[in-house]
Amino acid sequence: MSNDKIVIKGARENNLKNIDVEIPRNKFVIMTGVSGSGKTSLAFDTIYAEGQRRYMESLSAYARQFLGNSEKPDVDSIEGLSPAISIDQKTTHNNPRSTVGTVTEIYDYLRLLYARIGVPYCPDHNEPIEGQTIKQMVDRIMEIEDKTRIMICAPVVVNKKGTHKDLLESLRSEGYVRVRVDGEIKYIEDVKLLDKNIKHTIDVVVDRIVKSNDRSRLNDSLESALKLGKGMALVCYNNEEILFSENFSCKICGFSVPTLEPRLFSFNAPLGACETCKGLGVTQKVNLNYLMPDKTKTIRQGGIAYYKNIIVKENIEWLRFKALLDHYHIDIDKPLNQMTKKEMRIICEGADEPISYTITSKNGNSYNKTEYIEGVCKLIERRYAETTSSFSREWYGSFLSESTCPTCGGKRLNRQALSVRVGGKNIYEWTQMSIKQALEFMDHLELTPKQQEISKLILKEIRERCQFLNNVGLNYLTLDRLAGTLSGGEAQRIRLATQIGSHLSGVLYVLDEPSIGLHQRDNARLIESLKAMRDLGNSLIVVEHDEETMMESDYIIDIGPYAGIHGGELVACGTPQEIMKNENSITGNYLSKRWSIPIPEKRRKGNGKYLEIVGATQNNLKNIDVKIPLGTLCVVTGVSGSGKSSLVNEVLTKGIQAALGRTRVEPGACKKIKGLKNIDKIIDISQDPIGRTPRSNPATYTGVFDDIRELFAQTNDAKMRGYDKGRFSFNVKGGRCEACQGDGILKISMHFLPDVYVPCDVCEGKRYNEETLAVTYKGKNIYDVLEMSVEESVEFFKNVPKIAHRLKTLQDVGLGYVKLGQSATTLSGGEAQRVKLASELQRKATGKTLFVLDEPTTGLHTHDVKKLMEVLMRIVDNGDTVIVIEHNLDVIKCADYIIDLGPEGGDEGGQLIVSGSVDEVIACEKSYTGQYLKKVMEG
Structure with missing residues (x-):
C-alpha cells in the first residue's frame, strides 16, 4: 500500500452506494456535491468516525468506560488513515462564562501577563500603589480623629466554604472571630456558636483590640496580623474599615490589592470575580414588561402577572402583599399606568419600615407579624436565587431578564483586579479591543527593560493567537465576546485558528464549510490558512461549496449526482481543472460556467411602500438610517462583523415583533421604525432546530402528518376497526407502542456517562403497535409512510391534492431526499431552515408578510441555491417581501435591492456604505461587495 493515499473500499454509510475512493494524503482536498448527496456521510460519518474509533480502541478499557465506545462505520476497509480531528460548525460553548478569550486561551496568557508585569493603580486617586511599611500603617491609624478602640484583623481563610471549626478554636484566644455568613459580616465570641452560625466563608480573625493612640501596641498587633494574614491586615473602627497591605496599598485612602497572581484576573475564580x-x-432582574404586560389594568384585574391567579384565592402570599399596599394606601383598583413613582417603587421594592399586620387564613387561623414586607420584584428575585426546584426556577425566571451588573458594570471582575494596568489599560479594557486593535496595541506597547524581559514569551503567544484569528477573517471579534453568540462559521474558524496555533503535523483534519459567514474579501486569507495547515504536513478534507475555495484546492471529490437515493455515488474526482472538464459532474458544470444561476431579466421596483429604520445604534451600528422597499427581494450584505445581523435580526425583526405584540422580545436600539402599518406578519426563518426532541420531524412540523393521519382514518380498514385520526399519532395512547411510548427507541440512563439509545424491542423501532400497523393505504402502513423520502411521498400521494401540495413545497426547497419521519435533531441548520420555509410557503400570500432569512445558502451546493432562489422569487412575485442576510454572490446578483454595510467589521463597521440596485452597488467604489459583484456580473 502506498503511504501517500487514504484508500477507502466499500463505503455504505447512510446513502453511500458501496463506493471505493482514493484520497491523496498531505493535500488540501474538497469534498462536494448537492445537499444530501452523501459527502458528509463519507467525510464525517465514515472517515472521521473510523479515525475516532481507532483512537478509542487504542485506549485502555478503563479510559473507554468514560468516553464510550464508537461503532464501526459501514465500510469494508480504510487504509492509510492518520489521527483525525473534526472541526465542524457546532457551537459547543453555550456556557455564559465562555468568551472568545477563554476559548482561544488568549485570556489565560493575558492573566499571566497582568500577574507578572501589571501595575496596580488606586481607582479613586489614579496613582500607582505599592506596599506600605508598618510605620506608614501606624501613622495612618493614628490620624483617626476620635481615639477609639480599634480591631486589627488578619485574613485567615479567604474564598473557601466550610465551618473551619478546628482553625477557629485554635485562634479563639486571639480575640473575636469575624466571619461572613450569607454575605453578612458577624463577630463571633462564643465558640459554642460556631457550628450553629458559621456555614460559609471565614473572612478574618481579630488579632488585637487596642486604642488607636497606643503606638507600641499598634505596631506589635500589626506585625502579628500581617504575619498571620500573609502581608495583609484589616483595621476596623466605628463601622469603617481600612485594608493594609505590605504588597500594594494606596497611601492616601488605603485601597489595597492582594498579591498579583493569575487567578486574581479570572472572573471564574472567587478571588477575582465581582461579588x-x-x-x-x-444579574437577573425583574423585567416590568414581563411582570406587568398590560399597564392599563389594575392590580385586582391581574395587572401584576405574578399575582393574577392568586388574588381570587386570597392565599397567604397575596394577603401579605395586600398588607403592604394597605399600609401605604395603594389602591388595587387603580390602573398601573396611573401609579405614582413612589407607589410603583413600593409595589416593586417593598416597605421602607417595619409593618405590623394581621393575616387570617381560610381555615380561620390568624397570624400577627411585624416585618419589612418585600415588594413583588424583590420577592421574585430572591426566590429565583434560592429555589432548587427546576419548575419554580422556570416560573420565577419567566419574569426576569438579564441586566448589566450594577457593581462592576458588566466588567465581571472586582475593583482589585480592575485596578491593575498594563500599557495604561486594565484587563477588561484589553478584552474590549478587537483582535485588530489588540495587535496594533501590542505593536506600540511601551514597557521597561525588566517588563520586556519578563513578558517576551507571553506576548509572543498572545500575538500569534491573535494573528491566527486575524488570518481566518475574525479580526473584528473582541476577546470578551460571549462564545454562545458566535455563529457556526465563526465558532468553526476560531477552532481552526486554535489548531493552526498548535503546529501539529501528520494529522487528518475534517472541516465542514469553513467559508460560511465569510465575505468574499476575506476568503483568500482563510484559504491561505488552510494551505498553511497542509504545508505543516497535514491532510485536509473540507466539505465545501464555495467555488473560489474549490479552485484553490489540490483535489476535488464530487459525490452525487443528486440527493438521497439518487446520490451516494462517486461522480468525479481529480484536480479542479479535471473536474471542470467532466460534463457528468454537476459541480464541474458550475465551475466551468456551462451551468449558472441566471441573472433576473427584470428587477422589481417594489409596491411603493417602505420600511424605514431611523437612528439604528445596536452593537456597532453608527446611528444609521436604512430604507427597505416592500414587495422586493432585499439582500443585506457586508464583510463579517459589519453589523448585518444587528440591523436585521436585532433592530428590524425584534422591533417588528414587539410592535406586533410579542411581549418577551427586547428590540435592538434605534430611534424608530416607520412603515409598520404596511406589515401584518413577520416570519423569521432561522437555522434553529424545528424541534428539540426526536418526536418532531418534517411531517409534523409542516402539518402534513395531520392530513396523512386523517387519510388513514378514512380507509375501510380503519372504519371497520373504529379507528379515528388519533389512532395514528405516536404522541398519544391508543395506536402507539406503549413500551417506547411512540419514540421507537428507548433511552438507557448511564448516570455520569452519556445516555444510550437503543431500538425498542417490542415495535422494533416502528413506533406503533401491531393493530395500528395492520391498517394500510395503497399497501403502505403509517410507519412505511414516515420512512418515505419527500420525493417518494409526492408521487405516492399525487391523487390527494391537499397532501401533495404540502409535500411539493418541501420538494421545491430542495428537501426531496429527506424522510418524512426523519428526527428533527438529525437535520442540519440549513435543512431546518428550509423545512420552516416550506411550512410558510403553504400559507396564502397576504402581500403584507415579511420573510427574514439569515444566510439560507448555508450547506447548499450551487445547484440547490438555484432551487432556493426560485422559491424566494415566487414569494416576492406573490407580493410579499423577502430580506436575506447573505454573502453568496449568486444570491446578491439576483436582488432587487441591496443594503451594503461596512466598511470593515467591529468598531470600524456599522456604517451604511451604499443601498440601491445591483448597478448602484457596483458603481460605489467604497463597497467591497460591489467590487466582487462586478466580476460576477461581467462573467
Missing part, C-alpha cells in the same frame, strides 16, 4: 454577579457581568 455581586459572581463573574457573569449580568
Whole structure:
C-alpha cells in the first residue's frame, strides 16, 4: 500500500452506494456535491468516525468506560488513515462564562501577563500603589480623629466554604472571630456558636483590640496580623474599615490589592470575580414588561402577572402583599399606568419600615407579624436565587431578564483586579479591543527593560493567537465576546485558528464549510490558512461549496449526482481543472460556467411602500438610517462583523415583533421604525432546530402528518376497526407502542456517562403497535409512510391534492431526499431552515408578510441555491417581501435591492456604505461587495 493515499473500499454509510475512493494524503482536498448527496456521510460519518474509533480502541478499557465506545462505520476497509480531528460548525460553548478569550486561551496568557508585569493603580486617586511599611500603617491609624478602640484583623481563610471549626478554636484566644455568613459580616465570641452560625466563608480573625493612640501596641498587633494574614491586615473602627497591605496599598485612602497572581484576573475564580454577579457581568432582574404586560389594568384585574391567579384565592402570599399596599394606601383598583413613582417603587421594592399586620387564613387561623414586607420584584428575585426546584426556577425566571451588573458594570471582575494596568489599560479594557486593535496595541506597547524581559514569551503567544484569528477573517471579534453568540462559521474558524496555533503535523483534519459567514474579501486569507495547515504536513478534507475555495484546492471529490437515493455515488474526482472538464459532474458544470444561476431579466421596483429604520445604534451600528422597499427581494450584505445581523435580526425583526405584540422580545436600539402599518406578519426563518426532541420531524412540523393521519382514518380498514385520526399519532395512547411510548427507541440512563439509545424491542423501532400497523393505504402502513423520502411521498400521494401540495413545497426547497419521519435533531441548520420555509410557503400570500432569512445558502451546493432562489422569487412575485442576510454572490446578483454595510467589521463597521440596485452597488467604489459583484456580473 502506498503511504501517500487514504484508500477507502466499500463505503455504505447512510446513502453511500458501496463506493471505493482514493484520497491523496498531505493535500488540501474538497469534498462536494448537492445537499444530501452523501459527502458528509463519507467525510464525517465514515472517515472521521473510523479515525475516532481507532483512537478509542487504542485506549485502555478503563479510559473507554468514560468516553464510550464508537461503532464501526459501514465500510469494508480504510487504509492509510492518520489521527483525525473534526472541526465542524457546532457551537459547543453555550456556557455564559465562555468568551472568545477563554476559548482561544488568549485570556489565560493575558492573566499571566497582568500577574507578572501589571501595575496596580488606586481607582479613586489614579496613582500607582505599592506596599506600605508598618510605620506608614501606624501613622495612618493614628490620624483617626476620635481615639477609639480599634480591631486589627488578619485574613485567615479567604474564598473557601466550610465551618473551619478546628482553625477557629485554635485562634479563639486571639480575640473575636469575624466571619461572613450569607454575605453578612458577624463577630463571633462564643465558640459554642460556631457550628450553629458559621456555614460559609471565614473572612478574618481579630488579632488585637487596642486604642488607636497606643503606638507600641499598634505596631506589635500589626506585625502579628500581617504575619498571620500573609502581608495583609484589616483595621476596623466605628463601622469603617481600612485594608493594609505590605504588597500594594494606596497611601492616601488605603485601597489595597492582594498579591498579583493569575487567578486574581479570572472572573471564574472567587478571588477575582465581582461579588455581586459572581463573574457573569449580568444579574437577573425583574423585567416590568414581563411582570406587568398590560399597564392599563389594575392590580385586582391581574395587572401584576405574578399575582393574577392568586388574588381570587386570597392565599397567604397575596394577603401579605395586600398588607403592604394597605399600609401605604395603594389602591388595587387603580390602573398601573396611573401609579405614582413612589407607589410603583413600593409595589416593586417593598416597605421602607417595619409593618405590623394581621393575616387570617381560610381555615380561620390568624397570624400577627411585624416585618419589612418585600415588594413583588424583590420577592421574585430572591426566590429565583434560592429555589432548587427546576419548575419554580422556570416560573420565577419567566419574569426576569438579564441586566448589566450594577457593581462592576458588566466588567465581571472586582475593583482589585480592575485596578491593575498594563500599557495604561486594565484587563477588561484589553478584552474590549478587537483582535485588530489588540495587535496594533501590542505593536506600540511601551514597557521597561525588566517588563520586556519578563513578558517576551507571553506576548509572543498572545500575538500569534491573535494573528491566527486575524488570518481566518475574525479580526473584528473582541476577546470578551460571549462564545454562545458566535455563529457556526465563526465558532468553526476560531477552532481552526486554535489548531493552526498548535503546529501539529501528520494529522487528518475534517472541516465542514469553513467559508460560511465569510465575505468574499476575506476568503483568500482563510484559504491561505488552510494551505498553511497542509504545508505543516497535514491532510485536509473540507466539505465545501464555495467555488473560489474549490479552485484553490489540490483535489476535488464530487459525490452525487443528486440527493438521497439518487446520490451516494462517486461522480468525479481529480484536480479542479479535471473536474471542470467532466460534463457528468454537476459541480464541474458550475465551475466551468456551462451551468449558472441566471441573472433576473427584470428587477422589481417594489409596491411603493417602505420600511424605514431611523437612528439604528445596536452593537456597532453608527446611528444609521436604512430604507427597505416592500414587495422586493432585499439582500443585506457586508464583510463579517459589519453589523448585518444587528440591523436585521436585532433592530428590524425584534422591533417588528414587539410592535406586533410579542411581549418577551427586547428590540435592538434605534430611534424608530416607520412603515409598520404596511406589515401584518413577520416570519423569521432561522437555522434553529424545528424541534428539540426526536418526536418532531418534517411531517409534523409542516402539518402534513395531520392530513396523512386523517387519510388513514378514512380507509375501510380503519372504519371497520373504529379507528379515528388519533389512532395514528405516536404522541398519544391508543395506536402507539406503549413500551417506547411512540419514540421507537428507548433511552438507557448511564448516570455520569452519556445516555444510550437503543431500538425498542417490542415495535422494533416502528413506533406503533401491531393493530395500528395492520391498517394500510395503497399497501403502505403509517410507519412505511414516515420512512418515505419527500420525493417518494409526492408521487405516492399525487391523487390527494391537499397532501401533495404540502409535500411539493418541501420538494421545491430542495428537501426531496429527506424522510418524512426523519428526527428533527438529525437535520442540519440549513435543512431546518428550509423545512420552516416550506411550512410558510403553504400559507396564502397576504402581500403584507415579511420573510427574514439569515444566510439560507448555508450547506447548499450551487445547484440547490438555484432551487432556493426560485422559491424566494415566487414569494416576492406573490407580493410579499423577502430580506436575506447573505454573502453568496449568486444570491446578491439576483436582488432587487441591496443594503451594503461596512466598511470593515467591529468598531470600524456599522456604517451604511451604499443601498440601491445591483448597478448602484457596483458603481460605489467604497463597497467591497460591489467590487466582487462586478466580476460576477461581467462573467
